[in-house]
Amino acid sequence: xxxxxxxxxxxxxxxxxxxxxxxxxxxxxxxxDRAAATILEDVRARGDAALLDATRRFDGWNxxxxxxxxxxxxxxxxxxxxxxxxxxDALEQAAARIRSYHERQRQPSWQFEEEDGTVLxxxxxxxxxxxxxxxxxxxxxxxxxxxNAVTAKVAGVHELAMVTPTPRGELNDYVxxxxxxxxxxxxxxxxxxxxxxxxxxxxxxxAAVDKVVGPGNAYVAAAKRRVFGRVGIDMxxxxxxxxxxxxxxxxxxxxxxxxxxxxxxxxxxxxILLTADDALLKKVANELRERAxxxxxxxxxxxxxxxxxxxxxxxxxxxxxxxxxxxxxxxLELAVADPEAxxxxxxxxxxIFLGHHTSEALGDYCAGPNHVLPTxxxxxxxxxxxxxxxxxxxxxxxxxxxxxxxLGRIAVTLARAEGLEAHARSAELxxxxxxx
Amino acid sequence: xxxxxxxxxxxxxxxxxxxxxxxxxxxxxxxxDRAAATILEDVRARGDAALLDATRRFDGWNxxxxxxxxxxxxxxxxxxxxxxxxxxDALEQAAARIRSYHERQRQPSWQFEEEDGTVLxxxxxxxxxxxxxxxxxxxxxxxxxxxNAVTAKVAGVHELAMVTPTPRGELNDYVxxxxxxxxxxxxxxxxxxxxxxxxxxxxxxxAAVDKVVGPGNAYVAAAKRRVFGRVGIDMxxxxxxxxxxxxxxxxxxxxxxxxxxxxxxxxxxxxILLTADDALLKKVANELRERAxxxxxxxxxxxxxxxxxxxxxxxxxxxxxxxxxxxxxxxLELAVADPEAxxxxxxxxxxIFLGHHTSEALGDYCAGPNHVLPTxxxxxxxxxxxxxxxxxxxxxxxxxxxxxxxLGRIAVTLARAEGLEAHARSAELxxxxxxx
Numbered sequence: 040x041x042x043x044x045x046x047x048x049x050x051x052x053x054x055x056x057x058x059x060x061x062x063x064x065x066x067x068x069x070x071x072d073r074a075a076a077t078i079l080e081d082v083r084a085r086g087d088a089a090l091l092d093a094t095r096r097f098d099g100w101n102x103x104x105x106x107x108x109x110x111x112x113x114x115x116x117x118x119x120x121x122x123x124x125x126x127x128d129a130l131e132q133a134a135a136r137i138r139s140y141h142e143r144q145r146q147p148s149w150q151f152e153e154e155d156g157t158v159l160x161x162x163x164x165x166x167x168x169x170x171x172x173x174x175x176x177x178x179x180x181x182x183x184x185x186x187n188a189v190t191a192k193v194a195g196v197h198e199l200a201m202v203t204p205t206p207r208g209e210l211n212d213y214v215x216x217x218x219x220x221x222x223x224x225x226x227x228x229x230x231x232x233x234x235x236x237x238x239x240x241x242x243x244x245x246a247a248v249d250k251v252v253g254p255g256n257a258y259v260a261a262a263k264r265r266v267f268g269r270v271g272i273d274m275x276x277x278x279x280x281x282x283x284x285x286x287x288x289x290x291x292x293x294x295x296x297x298x299x300x301x302x303x304x305x306x307x308x309x310x311i312l313l314t315a316d317d318a319l320l321k322k323v324a325n326e327l328r329e330r331a332x333x334x335x336x337x338x339x340x341x342x343x344x345x346x347x348x349x350x351x352x353x354x355x356x357x358x359x360x361x362x363x364x365x366x367x368x369x370x371l372e373l374a375v376a377d378p379e380a381x382x383x384x385x386x387x388x389x390x391i392f393l394g395h396h397t398s399e400a401l402g403d404y405c406a407g408p409n410h411v412l413p414t415x416x417x418x419x420x421x422x423x424x425x426x427x428x429x430x431x432x433x434x435x436x437x438x439x440x441x442x443x444x445x446l447g448r449i450a451v452t453l454a455r456a457e458g459l460e461a462h463a464r465s466a467e468l469x470x471x472x473x474x475x
Numbered sequence: 476x477x478x479x480x481x482x483x484x485x486x487x488x489x490x491x492x493x494x495x496x497x498x499x500x501x502x503x504x505x506x507x508d509r510a511a512a513t514i515l516e517d518v519r520a521r522g523d524a525a526l527l528d529a530t531r532r533f534d535g536w537n538x539x540x541x542x543x544x545x546x547x548x549x550x551x552x553x554x555x556x557x558x559x560x561x562x563x564d565a566l567e568q569a570a571a572r573i574r575s576y577h578e579r580q581r582q583p584s585w586q587f588e589e590e591d592g593t594v595l596x597x598x599x600x601x602x603x604x605x606x607x608x609x610x611x612x613x614x615x616x617x618x619x620x621x622x623n624a625v626t627a628k629v630a631g632v633h634e635l636a637m638v639t640p641t642p643r644g645e646l647n648d649y650v651x652x653x654x655x656x657x658x659x660x661x662x663x664x665x666x667x668x669x670x671x672x673x674x675x676x677x678x679x680x681x682a683a684v685d686k687v688v689g690p691g692n693a694y695v696a697a698a699k700r701r702v703f704g705r706v707g708i709d710m711x712x713x714x715x716x717x718x719x720x721x722x723x724x725x726x727x728x729x730x731x732x733x734x735x736x737x738x739x740x741x742x743x744x745x746x747i748l749l750t751a752d753d754a755l756l757k758k759v760a761n762e763l764r765e766r767a768x769x770x771x772x773x774x775x776x777x778x779x780x781x782x783x784x785x786x787x788x789x790x791x792x793x794x795x796x797x798x799x800x801x802x803x804x805x806x807l808e809l810a811v812a813d814p815e816a817x818x819x820x821x822x823x824x825x826x827i828f829l830g831h832h833t834s835e836a837l838g839d840y841c842a843g844p845n846h847v848l849p850t851x852x853x854x855x856x857x858x859x860x861x862x863x864x865x866x867x868x869x870x871x872x873x874x875x876x877x878x879x880x881x882l883g884r885i886a887v888t889l890a891r892a893e894g895l896e897a898h899a900r901s902a903e904l905x906x907x908x909x910x911x
Contacts, residue, residue: 125888126889126892129885129888129889130889132885133885133889140595143585144597151579159576159842161579161844162827164822180893181889181892181893182893213892249856268853270856271856271857293904296897296900296904297901300897300900302897303895303898330897335896336896340897378873382871385869387867389869389870390869390870391870392873393594393871393873395905396875396876396878397873397874397879398902400886400890400898401879401882401886401902404885404886404890405886405889406593406595406874406882407595408872417707418869419602419685420685420707422867422868422869425868431823431849431854431856431857433827433858434825434844434848435826435827435844436828436837436838436843436844437814437828437830438834442832443833443834446840446842447837448565449565449840450837450839450840450841452562452564452565453562453565453617453618453840453841454836454839454840456558456562457616457649458771459736460771461732461739461770461776462739462839464732465729465733465736465834466836466837468729468732469834
């Protein structure tokens with residue numbers, strides 16, 4: 040049964056209980072890591088042959104040759120005709136909104152000239168090639184394809200390759216349709232650490248990329264950690280989390296369903312409510328219990344709510360904001376009468392949902408902002424997936440003759456203070472001899 | 476002796492030789508990693524006591540208590556009076572230029588309202604607490620303090636803590652002076668994996684931070700990798716690199732000294748020249764040999780130039796740009812008559828130095844852009860250290876009543892397609908019942 044812990048900040052044991060609630064560490068499994076390393080090494084050494092072997096072994100179907108791993112883009116476009124009209128419309132509208140929001144994240148290159156003619160600047164350019172990992176089977180989410188692929192395309196990524204495992208050979212039509220809508224450039228039916236290996240090292244069939252993004256299971260996560268440095272990776276996500284701050288104006292049914300929508304993701308997902316209103320807290324607790332049992336994923340929900348969920352009675356909204364900053368949640372709902380008033384007190388959160396009409400689910404699918412968000416308290420130092428993750432910057436420095444003399448003197452002094460004589464001489468060679 | 480490899484792209488063995496030149500992999504030393512893990516665990520378990528033990532063991536001085544690890548800010552300010560006036564002026568001018576450049580990297584928060592009153596946005600906020608690692612001993616570089624600390628302060632970081640080991644108890648006055656100029660908030664004389672542990676877990680003396688930045692030795696790098704996730708980290712830098720593209724208009728003395736300025740960093744640093752001009756190539760080779768032996772760090776330079784350096788004759792400047800993109804160098808000098816003409820052909824480089832007056836050394840110290848740059852081909856997907864590394868973003872979503880109905884329908888359709896019923900219901904609860 041879905042039975043959340045009920046805590047109150049004014050009880051003496053609160054601090055210890057709160058610490059336990061947050062004390063989640065995603066243990067890295069040594070066996071998983073070694074298995075991922077072995078597969079990566081095999082892909083590096085044997086390329087396509089290793090992909091075929093791993094696919095036969097783990098995915099339950101038998102590709103005849105590497106050509107079988109390639110999904111024709113026509114096949115993806117055909118999926119658009121196979122799915123329902125309502126679903127196709129929904130995907131297209133979601134994609135349009137995601138595109139429109141992320142276009143505002145584009146950053147221009149800039150440069151400026153100083154008085155002596157020295158030019159300084161920052162050039163922003165897209166990544167050449169990006170690899171998108173999309174889980175297969177039951178966790179195949181077209182929304183996740185849109186969030187990653189549309190964002191990469193808005194950034195201007197030249198070539199976006201997608202991999203997805205096809206357990207027993209089955210391809211998910213929603214995933215294919217989302218790839219077609221987002222403009223993915225190539226698709227391969229391969230998954231696991233072997234797909235990450237193909238992206239990192241390249242094979243005859245799958246070209247190496249510059250960055251690998253997208254969620255995956257423990258083997259995929261371990262492989263991404265291992266290839267990091269050779270290629271870029273996005274964050275390695277932990278379990279999903281929601282924190283709801285609610286006051287008496289909140290609808291307990293909505294609050295409870297929002298908590299449950301997080302809990303249905305997986306057993307480790309975390310849903311927490313902070314409220315100063317005891318009556319609301321009790322109503323939400325009741326709703327949680329009642330609604331949880333009606334859900335198709337009732338078993339997952341019950342484990343998540345009972346194991347990691349909590350309803351916490353706080354003294355006031357200020358205290359709620361303080362706790363929210365300690366939690367630094369992936370999703371933060373401000374289900375209060377005046378959400379704007381709380382906003383300045385919130386320092387860390389992946390996405391902030393304002394007011395009673397804004398369910399997290401809208402953000403998950405179609406509001407526009409990205410649903411790939413920092414988990415496990417990393418919102419203290421990291422950001423939602425964005426256009427900036429698919430671009431990189433280069434500094435531009437063009438020093439004029441005068442500038443070389445002026446700046447050269449500073450550089451010579453500092454280089455000698457650091458004991459770097461060649462640095463000093465290289466600056467000195469550009470200092471005009473005839474000037475004082 | 477400094478004897479660079481000489482290659483030419485029109486020879487049949489070039490491709491293999493070029494691959495070998497780039498095939499550097501920073502092997503992670505298992506023993507170093509285990510040692511770092513042990514130290515981290517000790518700091519986590521015993522706090523200050525572990526810091527004191529490690530300092531006694533590795534740093535060759537004997538702190539009486541944890542209070543001895545604290546460097547008073549007055550002491551840092553006093554260092555400003557102890558160093559030479561020229562050095563102080565140079566540090567202050569460099570800091571002012573770094574500040575001025577990085578102020579242009581600040582990004583504003585933004586939001587916009589849609590027709591139905593739905594508000595979407597992106598809030599940009601600084602990190603709360605950042606820890607800056609500064610190496611001690613011979614690699615103590617005040618310029619590195621400025622590049623990290625000024626940038627963090629421009630971003631608005633609330634509290635910037637600095638750690639630096641003090642071998643045999645010695646503090647570097649230039650480093651202290653740079654910290655005072657940059658506005659570092661607290662300084663501790665502790666280094667190695669133990670300092671990284673203090674930043675990650677916090678001790679009674681050193682508070683935990685949200686992100687750790689700054690260069691360090693292999694133990695520091697291993698410790699940073701291990702604490703990543705609990706705190707943010709900057710890139711783990713590989714050996715420094717310079718790539719010079721030069722034409723007949725280049726001064727061979729300047730080109731040679733620029734290559735040497737990279738080579739003097741350490742034995743693994745890589746300096747490469749690309750030119751279509753055979754006469755220039757020969758002159759640079761001669762200059763390299765002659766000048767290298769005059770340098771104080773002649774032994775390091777000789778090993779770097781002979782082991783990892785190369786002078787490569789290319790067919791033309793277009794080919795030079797193609798190779799540059801494959802190398803994706805940390806520093807790229809365009810020592811050609813018309814550098815602007817090459818710029819559009821360059822896709823990957825940490826910093827680009829334009830024209831004959833722009834030595835890399837100016838960028839290292841005082842041009843303004845950051846000298847912390849992506850190494851080992853990571854410029855394909857990552858950027859110079861910048862204000863953006865000390866800020867994070869939160870998405871803002873405030874959906875209006877009308878928006879909740881409009882967006883809710885999309886979300887419900889997609890949630891059901893993904894089999895996430897609680898997501899669907901949570902959106903459904905906000906769909907107005909009385910509207911079609």
